[in-house]
Amino acid sequence: MSHRIVITGTGWITPLGSDVDAVWSKLLAGASGVGRVTRFDAGTFKTNFAAEVRDFRLADFLGERAAAHEQAGLSTKFALAAASRAFKEAGLDALAASGKFKGRRFGMYLGAGEGTLDFDNYAEANLAGWNNALDEGRGAYDPVAWAKKAYERMTPVREIEQEPQMTLAHVATAFGCRGPSSNCMTACAASTQAVGEAVEILRRGDADVMFAGGAHTMIHPLGMTGFIRLTAMSQRRDDPVHAPRPFDRTRDGFVMGEGAGMVVLETLDHALARGATPLCEVVGYGSTADAFRITDIQPEGRGAQGAMLEACRQAGINPREPGPDGRPQVHYISAHGTGTKENDRIETKAVKGVFGPMASRVPFSSVKSMLGHLIQAAGAVELITCVQAIKTGFLPPTMNLNTPDPECDLDHIPNQARDCRAQGGVEVCLSNSFGFGGQNDTVCVRKWRG
Amino acid sequence: MTVQVVISGMGSVSALGIGAEALFKGLCAGTSGLGRITRFDPGGFPVQIGGEVRDLNVKDYVPKSYRKSIKVMARDIELAVAAAKSAVEDAGLLTRGSGEDLTDDQLTYRPERMGCNIGAGLIAAETDEMSAAMTTARNESGGFSYRAWGGEGGRGMEALTPLWLLKYLPNMLACHVTIIHGAEGPSNTITCSEASGLLTLGESMRIIERGAADMCFSGSVESKLNPMGLLRLDFADRLAHLTTVPEGQTVVSPYDPNTRGGVLGEGGGIVILENAQTAAKRNAKVYAEAVGFGGSHSDARYSAGENDEGFGYAIENALEDAGITPEQVDLIVPMASGVPELDRPELGALRRTFGARLASIPLVTIQPNVGNCVAGAGGLQVVVGAMCLHTQTIPARIHAGRAASGIDAGPSPSRSAKLEYALLCSGSLGGQNAAVVLKARR
Numbered sequence: 072m073s074h075r076i077v078i079t080g081t082g083w084i085t086p087l088g089s090d091v092d093a094v095w096s097k098l099l100a101g102a103s104g105v106g107r108v109t110r111f112d113a114g115t116f117k118t119n120f121a122a123e124v125r126d127f128r129l130a131d132f133l134g135e136r137a138a139a140h141e142q143a144g145l146s147t148k149f150a151l152a153a154a155s156r157a158f159k160e161a162g163l164d165a166l167a168a169s170g171k172f173k174g175r176r177f178g179m180y181l182g183a184g185e186g187t188l189d190f191d192n193y194a195e196a197n198l199a200g201w202n203n204a205l206d207e208g209r210g211a212y213d214p215v216a217w218a219k220k221a222y223e224r225m226t227p228v229r230e231i232e233q234e235p236q237m238t239l240a241h242v243a244t245a246f247g248c249r250g251p252s253s254n255c256m257t258a259c260a261a262s263t264q265a266v267g268e269a270v271e272i273l274r275r276g277d278a279d280v281m282f283a284g285g286a287h288t289m290i291h292p293l294g295m296t297g298f299i300r301l302t303a304m305s306q307r308r309d310d311p312v313h314a315p316r317p318f319d320r321t322r323d324g325f326v327m328g329e330g331a332g333m334v335v336l337e338t339l340d341h342a343l344a345r346g347a348t349p350l351c352e353v354v355g356y357g358s359t360a361d362a363f364r365i366t367d368i369q370p371e372g373r374g375a376q377g378a379m380l381e382a383c384r385q386a387g388i389n390p391r392e393p394g395p396d397g398r399p400q401v402h403y404i405s406a407h408g409t410g411t412k413e414n415d416r417i418e419t420k421a422v423k424g425v426f427g428p429m430a431s432r433v434p435f436s437s438v439k440s441m442l443g444h445l446i447q448a449a450g451a452v453e454l455i456t457c458v459q460a461i462k463t464g465f466l467p468p469t470m471n472l473n474t475p476d477p478e479c480d481l482d483h484i485p486n487q488a489r490d491c492r493a494q495g496g497v498e499v500c501l502s503n504s505f506g507f508g509g510q511n512d513t514v515c516v517r518k519w520r521g
Numbered sequence: 522m523t524v525q526v527v528i529s530g531m532g533s534v535s536a537l538g539i540g541a542e543a544l545f546k547g548l549c550a551g552t553s554g555l556g557r558i559t560r561f562d563p564g565g566f567p568v569q570i571g572g573e574v575r576d577l578n579v580k581d582y583v584p585k586s587y588r589k590s591i592k593v594m595a596r597d598i599e600l601a602v603a604a605a606k607s608a609v610e611d612a613g614l615l616t617r618g619s620g621e622d623l624t625d626d627q628l629t630y631r632p633e634r635m636g637c638n639i640g641a642g643l644i645a646a647e648t649d650e651m652s653a654a655m656t657t658a659r660n661e662s663g664g665f666s667y668r669a670w671g672g673e674g675g676r677g678m679e680a681l682t683p684l685w686l687l688k689y690l691p692n693m694l695a696c697h698v699t700i701i702h703g704a705e706g707p708s709n710t711i712t713c714s715e716a717s718g719l720l721t722l723g724e725s726m727r728i729i730e731r732g733a734a735d736m737c738f739s740g741s742v743e744s745k746l747n748p749m750g751l752l753r754l755d756f757a758d759r760l761a762h763l764t765t766v767p768e769g770q771t772v773v774s775p776y777d778p779n780t781r782g783g784v785l786g787e788g789g790g791i792v793i794l795e796n797a798q799t800a801a802k803r804n805a806k807v808y809a810e811a812v813g814f815g816g817s818h819s820d821a822r823y824s825a826g827e828n829d830e831g832f833g834y835a836i837e838n839a840l841e842d843a844g845i846t847p848e849q850v851d852l853i854v855p856m857a858s859g860v861p862e863l864d865r866p867e868l869g870a871l872r873r874t875f876g877a878r879l880a881s882i883p884l885v886t887i888q889p890n891v892g893n894c895v896a897g898a899g900g901l902q903v904v905v906g907a908m909c910l911h912t913q914t915i916p917a918r919i920h921a922g923r924a925a926s927g928i929d930a931g932p933s934p935s936r937s938a939k940l941e942y943a944l945l946c947s948g949s950l951g952g953q954n955a956a957v958v959l960k961a962r963r
Contacts, residue, residue: 115671218565251816297686508696
């Protein structure tokens with residue numbers, strides 16, 4: 072018999088701040104976290120702006136315990152901070168203080184990205200590795216010279232902390248998790264997939280509680296380089312705040328964000344037994360592969376449809392039929408909505424494919440218009456926006472959506488948050504995340520009724 | 522209605538060759554694939570030996586129509602594509618990758634019911650490519666210039682191919698395999714260094730058990746045999762500082778208090794994990810049944826050494842999941858890396874789980890023959906464990922020193938034995954642990 076799974080705590084670190092309710096208010100007000108890149112001199116980069124996390128200090132979250140994680144990478148610190156908030160909201164700190172906390176039944180499933188490259192020293196080694204005299208004066212790479220400089224400049228700690236599983240290691244240390252633990256890297260789908268797989272572990276009873284979520288920053292020279300070369304990012308250098316414009320006809324790519332999203336997932340029995348209050352229930356998870364092309368999305372959004380359909384099926388929802396109250400059975404879809412030409416067009420098509428005649432009535436917005444794209448952390452952060460939508464009855468807008476695109480003609484909640492309280496609030500949400508290479512993941516959450 | 526999950530095809534790449542058979546034959550013969558690194562000049566490194574995959578041409582493993590995609594494949598991806606193809610052929614499956622003329626109704630599986638989970642490592646950008654690009658972005662004093670890299674006064678980052686990033690995303694191992702073969706079910710990429718392969722097998726088992734797929738590519742592959750990878754593994758204290766290894770011999774000595782350290786290998790294993798019912802329907806051969814899985818977490822870098830508790834939790838969870846007691850385990854395929862940081866918690870956990878009986882349970886070692894393939898190591902453990910059960914054979918062991926007392930881990934020839942249950946276990950750099958129980962099928 073499969074367990075029911077609830078979310079009992081949430082935490083995030085975003086370009087708009089770190090307090091869940093405060094950031095939520097900003098999202099409803101249409102605030103933007105986008106600005107010029109300050110981490111390094113990106114002045115000449117075709118995309119020289121991003122949504123950076125500002126004024127972040129781990130000690131604000133962990134107090135004296137932050138010292139033990141001083142050498143962790145930035146995204147790991149984001150994860151620790153988000154986890155501390157989720158842990159507290161779930162009341163697990165009280166449980167730990169009472170001595171009833173069982174680390175062995177507390178697992179983790181993260182979609183944490185790689186840590187930040189030690190770029191300047193890496194660049195030094197790469198320059199030292201190029202010898203103009205080799206290959207008859209054409210120049211060539213000399214790994215012996217590279218190694219000499221690399222050993223001189225790079226350090227074990229900085230290299231080891233880049234390994235993606237080190238985020239798990241720090242979170243385990245900080246919170247005493249000794250249960251099943253995995254980290255996945257499925258690009259932009261990673262933290263939605265991590266939440267989904269954590270749910271499956273709990274459903275089966277292999278743990279009682281799990282941290283699930285993701286953390287990532289690619290706002291570093293090589294991360295920005297990679298996406299600039301792919302021409303996946305907006306190049307609206309003269310107007311960064313309005314650069315992310317999902318579903319708008321003039322959209323020209325995504326804007327890079329960074330941060331972390333973390334939820335505490337728990338079996339319903341465990342949550343109720345310890346007197347915790349579920350924030351909502353996770354009722355569905357679908358995961359598929361496009362198996363189409365490395366660079367392109369399957370044109371009908373076949374994989375995206377498969378993921379949404381499976382999440383709905385597990386939730387007992389027929390997306391094409393209205394519910395007893397006459398409303399669609401899904402009240403909000405948090406779009407992957409990157410703001411690239413291809414994603415937004417095909418995601419819209421996929422939603423139409425899944426919801427048929429109901430599609431135009433399902434609100435479907437993208438907070439990437441305000442937070443940027445948190446890459447591996449995006450899915451978890453967007454899931455938390457669904458939890459907040461259920462909690463408050465409001466839906467966040469898609470900002471900068473001024474020029475309608477006939478191929479993105481659903482209800483994208485343009486430019487103004489929506490108050491749904493008079494219509495019965497927000498009870499069921501889907502959160503979509505799709506990754507390069509054709510990875511598709513959807514999670515379905517529902518309001519918890521005690 | 523419990524679902525039985527079986528291994529119905531296996532592929533691997535390692536210093537012992539390509540294909541599960543080559544790997545197992547090499548192990549049984551006590552062959553070492555270690556030697557001086559030839560993929561680049563390792564002269565600047567304190568570590569100059571490795572376990573390289575030789576004579577692999579990825580063109581042989583992709584359909585003609587897919588050949589143009591080879592240019593966006595890092596070495597890790599090439600090795601995974603080869604291992605997956607060899608698993609498909611071994612499983613007797615007809616996939617979209619089996620032939621250009623094949624139509625979907627000729628496939629021997631349903632694409633939407635085929636998953637693909639391949640554990641991977643962080644793929645380092647090739648430093649030769651990066652050196653060549655960065656040298657175009659120097660400032661007046663010869664150092665790196667961000668402004669030039671951005672394009673001021675030259676090409677800068679445009680010296681990199683537009684698809685540069687896609688070569689190095691860890692999920693691209695699985696993505697290329699899904700595209701080549703047509704696997705539209707759940708797909709994941711677990712990145713927990715050495716534990717990745719067993720964590721991936723466990724997750725694939727669960728996917729099939731809960732009915733989300735009929736079969737999955739499942740395994741792990743990595744190649745850190747490049748300058749950046751070698752540097753990182755050396756920084757992690759994984760590697761013996763040696764410049765040569767005598768032909769045909771090993772320098773790896775698992776569970777030896779005087780070990781010199783590990784050797785970096787490349788490769789891994791990918792199996793077809795399948796619902797026993799669909800396997801039976803298509804008369805597939807079955808290597809073994811996957812009956813147990815457990816995961817856990819320890820302190821990062823196992824600060825408690827032999828007294829680490831987390832490692833043992835994974836083993837206990839897997840045995841409990843399999844519904845067996847430690848007394849029923851006939852064979853163990855551990856990491857056996859010869860790296861103290863990993864050997865200590867592993868041996869400590871095995872001693873506590875099996876007590877005095879551990880001395881009579883053969884430990885199958887792989888790393889003395891092929892090196893530590895890091896994320897790929899677990900995939901190799903799965904292939905070797907299943908092969909032992911299928912052939913009822915304990916492969917030979919080579920060992921460069923003296924294993925600790927009270928365990929069966931020293932040099933020995935291969936022999937046949939009656940084997941029913943095999944335990945596979947692994948830790949990792951971050952402290953993630955995983956264990957799998959395989960059962961013989963007759």
